Structure formats: structure tokens, C-alpha cells
Amino acid sequence: MKSTRVVLTIISSILAIALGLPLARAHTEHTAANSKAKEEAFGRPGVVKDITRTVAIRTTDAMRFDPASLAVKQGETLRLQIHNEGRLPHEFVLGTKEEIAEHAEMMRQMPNMVHADASSVRVAPGGSAEIVWTFSKAGKFFYACLIPGHWEAGMQGQVTVTSPAKKS
Numbered sequence: 691m692k693s694t695r696v697v698l699t700i701i702s703s704i705l706a707i708a709l710g711l712p713l714a715r716a717h718t719e720h721t722a723a724n725s726k727a728k729e730e731a732f733g734r735p736g737v738v739k740d741i742t743r744t745v746a747i748r749t750t751d752a753m754r755f756d757p758a759s760l761a762v763k764q765g766e767t768l769r770l771q772i773h774n775e776g777r778l779p780h781e782f783v784l785g786t787k788e789e790i791a792e793h794a795e796m797m798r799q800m801p802n803m804v805h806a807d808a809s810s811v812r813v814a815p816g817g818s819a820e821i822v823w824t825f826s827k828a829g830k831f832f833y834a835c836l837i838p839g840h841w842e843a844g845m846q847g848q849v850t851v852t853s854p855a856k857k858s
């Protein structure tokens with residue numbers, strides 16, 4: 691009786707391992723595919739080895755980013771270091787004008803939603819965080835703090851990505 695249970699346990703362990711392995715592999719492939727940098731309208735997640743420049747951006751309780759604008763050449767990969775100098779949490783959310791506005795609306799409906807993906811981060815008071823982003827597309831993009839009330843108070847910055855063809 692007891693040995694039957696032991697045998698069953700062993701069989702089920704073997705089964706679990708046999709079934710689990712392909713699942714684990716599938717999961718790894720899935721993750722790898724995801725990290726293959728999803729292209730957004732405003733660029734794609736960057737990789738550290740491609741970083742061409744590090745830019746520090748401060749967030750303040752005056753509901754401002756400093757600097758409030760960035761000039762980037764198309765193809766540059768920036769390490770954006772966000773330093774929160776305020777006593778309130780702040781966010782750095784990168785996107786197109788439309789996406790920022792959409793996100794802000796979502797935040798009003800779900801105020802406790804915390805942004806954390808390749809193009810956005812929430813920074814605790816006194817804390818720092820960073821985003822590595824490849825600005826693969828030319829255009830005017832924005833960064834905003836979407837904690838309800840902050841964006842509305844003017845907490846937004848602008849990224850101008852110029853293509854090499856359009857040198858000003």
C-alpha cells in the first residue's frame with residue numbers, strides 16, 4: 691500500500707517534469723519574442739550596449755520635468771535617468787500625444803494603476819529609475835506624469851526626434 695503510493699508519487703513527478711519542460715521552454719521563447727523590442731510609434735525599448743547618451747531628468751512637486759524638452763537624433767538610444775526630487779511619487783510615461791491623453795483618461799478611471807513597462811516608470815519620492823529607449827522614429831513625442839492631477843497641472847515634456855535628412 692505504502693510502496694504503491696511511493697511509486698505513484700514518483701510517476702507523477704516524472705510526468706510533471708516531462709510536461710513541465712516543454713512548457714518552460716515555450717515560456718522562454720515567448721519571453722524572448724517579447725523582448726525582441728516591440729516597435730511603437732515613438733520608438734522601441736533600447737538595449738544597454740546601444741546607449742549613445744545618458745540624460746538626467748528631474749521630477750518636482752511643482753509638477754514639472756527638468757528639462758521639459760529633449761532633442762534627439764533619429765536612431766539614438768538614450769538612457770533616461772529619472773530622479774524624483776519631490777515628496778510625491780511621480781511618473782515618467784513616454785508616448786505620442788494621443789497615447790498620453792488616452793493613458794491620462796485611464797488613470798482618472800483607475801487612479802491606483804501604476805505604470806511600469808519599457809517606456810514608463812513610477813518613481814518614489816527621493817528615488818531614481820531609468821528607461822533605455824531607442825528613438826527609431828522621427829517626430830514629436832511626449833513624456834508625462836499621469837498620476838491624476840499632475841499631467842493636468844502641466845507635468846509634461848516634449849521629445850523632438852529629428853531624422854538625419856532634416857538637419858536644421
Ligand SMILES: [Cu+2]
Pocket residue numbers: 753779780781835836837840841845
Ligand atoms: Cu507627478
